[in-house]
Amino acid sequence: MATAADVSNVSTGRISSPLSILGAIWGSYFFRKFLRALATIFIVTTIIFFLVRLLPGNPIEIYVNQLVVTYGLPVHEAKDQAAALFAIDLEQPVILQYFSYLQNLARGNFGQSVLSPGTTVTEVILRFLPWTLFSVGLGLLISFTIGVLFGVIMAYRRDSYLDHGLTVLSSVISSVPDFLIGLLIVVWLGVQWKILPIAAMRGAYSSGMVPGLNLEFFLDAFFHGALPISTYVLTSVGFWMLSMKSNTISTLGEDYVTIAKARGLKEWRITTAYVGRNAILPLFTILTIRIGFVVGGSLLVEQIFEYGGIGRMLGQAINQRDYTLMQGIFLIITFSVIFANFFADVLYGWLDPRIKLQDN
């Protein structure tokens, strides 16, 4: 990084030199974030390739052996079948296999499900991923909004009953694992008190529904998504509240807030434009960590509510050791998180221009 910066410094004399343009691109905040996202994708895919292909007792070996031993297939035929399923040509040297594996991934070819041959992994992903993106995304958005609003209120009404009550409540709820909160909802609201029709709320939408852009379908989707979304909101809202509260308190002590008050600005304007805006910025760095956490939690939460999302499919694939499905879903979940992180980074850099310079 240092050399690139030197290069661009040297070439400032001739503005249009290709080196300086390269230096400018290299020095760009977004470009570096983009490179990091690519590096992460590369590392994750490589780890998965080695797990699936090279580890002793890896699923491909097991699958081939199984075909040979139980069905009496000749070895080359068994290998052909495995190659078709995993989208890997087993006859090639490993390094070439690795490249063709990357090529296939880039084309969106994740192979076929081991247990239900004929179903491509991509089909499964396209069918179930949108529901997880919908529920996790909405859950994060709602909890972020509520958390930020209440965090500011708590900071302004420090040591009030509201502040103490919310602090205790949010620390208690955040210490219970999210899927256990989901289990509590099923046990108490669903079974013991019979407030919610949990059996009818399973799946991503009701069975007779035809997905489409109409109000009826939207309402149905919200009805089925309500429980997972509420669980994500309940378990992460306290975190946002407490972070926003402490950020707001430290921002309130800043000189520019005092000066804004001295200038006689309206209280509302100080709260939104001066305090709130600055206090909310550090939350974006935490957002990048929370996204991965909530997506991880969805794997368990969707299982509990039997929601029709990708997390539940991953759980099933892992349980049945459907390795191709497992590999594909894990990769797509990771890509989604990486993309979400990149998006959060870009948003952060746009909201707080200082960060672009500081990172250099």
Next chain:
Amino acid sequence: MTAQLVEDQQTDSILVSAWKGFRTFVRLLAYNRVGFVGFLVVIFMILLSYAGPLFIELDTKTKIDRIYITPTLEHPLGTDHQGRDIWSQIVNGGKDVIYVAFLAALISTVIAVVFGTLSGFIGGWMDSAIMSVTDIILTIPQFPLLAVLAAFISLNSLTLLGILMGLLNWPTLLRALRAQALSLKQRDFIEAARALDLGVWHIVLRELVPNMMPYIVVSFALGMTFAVYQQAGLVFLGLVPISAGNWSVMIQLAWVRGAIFYKDSVWYIMAPIVAIAILQLAIISMTRSLELVFNPRLRASE
């Protein structure tokens, strides 16, 4: 707050100073009420899980006529789907959970402390390298990764599970500890130590780490809560072979046997959930007191 907590330093016999040290310890511990209660609950949970099994034996006999009975004197928490006592399962089921969480937290905290302080203190290319790796691992959703790995590597021992979780959980802790090392680096006493040319290892081990102890302890506690969450989740997905009863296994069994759908089985499902929730809450509350105890500025009489 600091002034009233700090004891006057005097030259006393070892016994007296040890007693004074202990008194300071208890006073610092009890200073924050929430933290003190958390500490007592954690101690109680550890005693219950490690000493309890000596007195209360795990009930393994199936009694078909006593399925899902509600609490009585004989069965303080009722019975499960095979008529076995739930209280005995709770007492015997904490050991594994605490052991795995402790092991995982130990490994991840050691990694985070070593590389976090080096990264923050030395800086330069070492910092960029460590932070790039950390950021990349942090982006991969931890729990799905753990679940996928658990499917490839058959986790047949709790120690292996603890080690695996420990090797994955350090990035969050490392970032927090690096931030602390960065801010401590600017302080005068570190400047002074550098001016005296005391050497990197001396400064890190004798100056930096003692002053980071409060944060290290908090990281350790957070590491334990991550590990409790993850092992409960992995067991719930059926990825860890179920050997003996522990709280996570109880939840999984209650779920698989459909215990959540009966009116009388609510004790069976609630007991392990409440046990895990109390443990998590107590560990998090305890950190408030441990922060004070491990703050070297507040421990004058040592």
